[in-house]
Amino acid sequence: MAKRFIATAYGDPADVLEYVDHQIPAPAPGQVVVQTRAIGMNPVDIKSVRGQTGSDASKLPMPIGYEMAGTVTAVGDIADPFAVGDEVIVYPASGAYADSVLADVRAVRPRPAALDVERAGGLLLVGVTAADAVRTAGLTESDVVLVHGGSGAVGAIAVQLAVQAGATVIATASPANHRFVRALGAVPVSYGEGLLDRVEAATSTPITAVIDTVGNDEAIDASLALVDNPGKIVSIAAFGRAADGIVLVNGSTPESRRHRAEAVDDLIAGAAAGTLLTEVAATFPLADAASALVELEHAHPRGKFILLP
Ligand SMILES: NC(=O)c1ccc[n+]([C@@H]2O[C@H](COP(=O)([O-])OP(=O)(O)OC[C@H]3O[C@@H](n4cnc5c(N)ncnc54)[C@H](OP(=O)(O)O)[C@@H]3O)[C@@H](O)[C@H]2O)c1
Structure with missing residues (x-):
């Protein structure tokens, strides 16, 4: 059984976040299961938990987090472009504050060996923006x-x-x-x-x-x-x-979405080659997600906050 963080209500992370069992279904063709190794934290994570990006009760309980890097543990079809054991980056991910996620292969990219897993986990949301x-x-x-x-x-x-x-x-x-x-x-x-x-x-x-x-x-x-x-x-x-x-711009128009989709491969290649500098400001255990979210809200660190399962 996998585990993930959900927000049970909108509010303070310490009050509303719960780390719960989560049944990941067997992947269908075009899907993979990825075991999380590094999760990128972003200001939108804390804003959504607090209800600052909308407080629709029908979205509760709400999974949290949009990006991660990890290892493929199951594939939907051997014709899919990934195999068990591949090191990958997932963006956008649904509910990345988790020990494993189910991902559409269109959101999965190979992680080059030269790009360490922590920087990879926090690269793409800020990069495409x-x-x-x-x-x-x-x-x-x-x-x-x-x-x-x-x-x-x-x-x-x-x-x-x-x-x-x-x-x-x-x-x-x-x-x-x-x-x-x-x-x-x-x-x-x-x-x-x-x-x-x-x-x-x-x-x-x-x-x-x-x-x-x-x-x-x-x-x-x-x-x-x-x-x-x-x-x-x-x-x-x-x-x-x-x-x-x-x-x-926030990815809501066709043009903005196209810009973002077209940027992904170059961002990964640049970060791996060292022509695009990105930094990790701090890492936190995934179990400390609630306190890390509050710290992110106030810190504006130089570089990314990364959660490690
Ligand atoms: N529309 C989108 O698609 C999208 C996507 C991603 C993020 N965002 C939003 O973009 C914003 C930035 O995200 P981020 O991840 O880059 O945040 P970040 O890493 O915390 O960076 C914040 C930046 O703002 C500066 N800053 C802090 N307080 C300031 C002030 N009072 N006046 C002027 N500058 C100040 C910081 O400078 P120092 O650290 O040097 O003080 C730093 O350069 C957030 O609001 C986030 O939600 C939007």
Whole structure:
């Protein structure tokens, strides 16, 4: 019998999470069972447990977690592209906070040996989001792009993809992360009061595009002051500011889904080859998922939080 975390209600993780037995059916053709080795944690996990992304009672009990890396333990059909023992990455996964998951092979990719299991487990949700934002912004060599949150899990990948697209990149971060942001190829500036002045001082040519991973009014107001066309301000987080004409991406449109699907293989290849830097900030036992979720909510660590079964 497999085990997984479910939320029995919306609320504080310590009150609503339960680690329960879970019967995984024999995989049908086109499905595999994957034993979990590393689970990527994301802000959406805690937001969904708290009911901040919707509080539909019919979705309870709700499995948690969208991505993991692990080992194939059963396949639905020998014609499927995976075999027992294969090391794989699953994204999107349904209920990744578990010791095993049933996955559609379309969501499964081989994990290259050069990509360690922890970084692999936390790569794709943030990776495809960053890739979607960069594609949506349509960045080229002639762009000067401001990335809000360039030290974050999504932002650090967005900075690297924007640099790879040839753009000049300015990125906000805490002073403690400025060296890191510079190493990714961006000019770092601190967020907080005076942000607009610091961004203007950091570039001799005008900002032509923005990628926002922070979503607060400071980031959006500065962006609107810097860029004439709000259609060149792409945010993954400022969903309350849609009326300003900025572009919001979350995988809900066909174009956004296509950007994300097309990014997967390159992200894995880049992370394995070392041309895409990703970091693990901390690991936690899967059993401590509730306290790790609360820590993630407050920490904004540089790199990913990973759960280990
Ligand atoms: N739309 C989508 O598809 C999608 C997908 C994934 C994530 N998201 C959302 O995107 C956001 C970022 O996710 P993430 O995983 O990248 O988070 P993260 O790793 O915690 O990164 C947070 C970033 O924001 C910066 N930051 C923290 N407080 C700030 C403040 N007061 N003002 C300005 N910047 C601040 C941090 O800088 P320092 O650490 O240097 O202080 C860091 O660069 C979350 O809200 C998440 O839910 C959306």
